[in-house]
Amino acid sequence: MIVPADFLRALADNGVSFAAGVPDSLLKDICAAITDSFPAERHVIAANEGAAVGLAIGHHLATGRPALVYMQNSGLGNAVNPLASLAAPEIYGVPMVLMIGWRGEIAADGRQLKDEPQHVLQGQVTLPQLELLGIAHRVVDAASDPAEAVRWAASEALATSRPVALVVRKGAFAGYALPARRQASPHTREAAIAAVAGALPADAAVVATTGMASRELFELRKRDGAGHDSDFLTVGGMGHAASIAAGLALAQPERPVVCLDGDGAILMHLGALTESALRPNLLHVVLNNEAHDSVGGQPTAAGRLDLLTLAQACGYRHIARAEPAEAGAAIADLLAADGAGFLEIRCGRGARPDLGRPDRTPAENKRDVMAFLQETAR
Structure with a gap:
């Protein structure tokens, strides 16, 4: 090596x-x-x-x-x-x-x-x-x-x-570990995702960003026997979950649409927030651990930025920051408000070692989500 x-x-x-x-x-x-x-x-x-x-x-x-x-x-x-x-x-x-x-x-x-x-x-x-x-x-x-x-x-x-x-090629480099850094929060991303999922109405559609967040959402639904048909897992295309969610929200303006995003992902295509912020039925939830967590934990600029100020400047009408325990109440308030919402939840880096991967293909996920969107359209 x-x-x-x-x-x-x-x-x-x-x-x-x-x-x-x-x-x-x-x-x-x-x-x-x-x-x-x-x-x-x-x-x-x-x-x-x-x-x-x-x-x-x-x-x-x-x-x-x-x-x-x-x-x-x-x-x-x-x-x-x-x-x-x-x-x-x-x-x-x-x-x-x-x-x-x-x-x-x-x-x-x-x-x-x-x-x-x-x-x-x-x-x-x-x-x-x-x-x-x-x-x-x-x-x-x-x-x-x-x-x-x-x-x-x-x-x-x-x-x-x-x-x-x-x-x-894979395995070309020998191991090298970054020195330990302070955690953005003592709360895990998985706990934050569970809090978000538990607070959503039955007709809400979720667009989850690539990486660990999609995997953890899939595992949560599997554990709870809740099914996966309301969740579009953006397994690639880092930074594009917000635009996918905006397109969905624009096509079904009566449906609550939730974008479950990461700090590195929103920074990758920050300009997209100026469009997603125009969708009054969209709630943008950013899980901020100040790291590219799925690829090694290197720091992102989110550790030195105020994401709420950025979101407000991009046009989001309602902004909030919450701990996982407070996320349910914050989500209820933001979904009830008139205009697009932005919620930042700080969480720590890392995932449990036994975290699995989705056992449904992207094509199956797409089919399930499209069926859900048609069957539950208002």
Whole structure:
């Protein structure tokens, strides 16, 4: 395996002194090492992958050196615009080193490794996407020499004035743990989700964000024998749950719609809140643990922001903050109010080790939710 310290040393040896990106579970060890080792002025955990590319462009303009931009392969979609319309040699020609975690990777023999549903197609198209964009790339695994891989990437990026990519297979990096940080709250996210679910009317539709929140909601319904037909689990597409909820609320204005979101997710596409805030039948619940909890626990900007002030500025009519024990009363008040509501519930990082995954496919989930929406339409 690649020792994270060896990879960081290779970056320094090749003049790569700035890093930006969105954490990924497959890259969690090297992301943790970067977070722990780089000073704040040389590392930014970006709101989304496109923003990370923008930071890398700015760094190059000021220093003449390439930056490291890290992401999961699902984040390539956010990065394509600035990669193709700004960094490409046909435009500004900006060198940078992309480090991309290959979820749903294709093995050397052509088999696709088993992964979650949202990573199947993305895993198949990762290398073709890079080829289509004209981004030279190499696949990195546990046997790779980090010094050679980084030397190639940095020298190729500088020589061609373009982004290049290191596509990282699962298990490439040895373990690295971040030092313990204070918890945002002593309450678990699962307790917060249970409090929210228990306070909703029977006809409420729930759109849950990707990651642990959807898994915990599914487990809660399964434990209670409540069924899953009112819950749309946004298993991929981080940051888009609010827009999905807004579209649903717009189509069924008489139905209460609840978006169960995370702090990292809302920050990824914060502008979407200006639209969801216009839906008077929408309640946006943000579970804020100040972390990218599903992919390694790296901090988000939510630890230094007032989300209620942001929500109010985006247009939400009614805002509140509550502990899980108070969530039921807060939800009742917000649903009864005239206008879109925003509720922040602070919770701690982490999940129980035996947390399961949904045993229904995304297609089955979609079918169940559509049936529920039609059968209970007012």
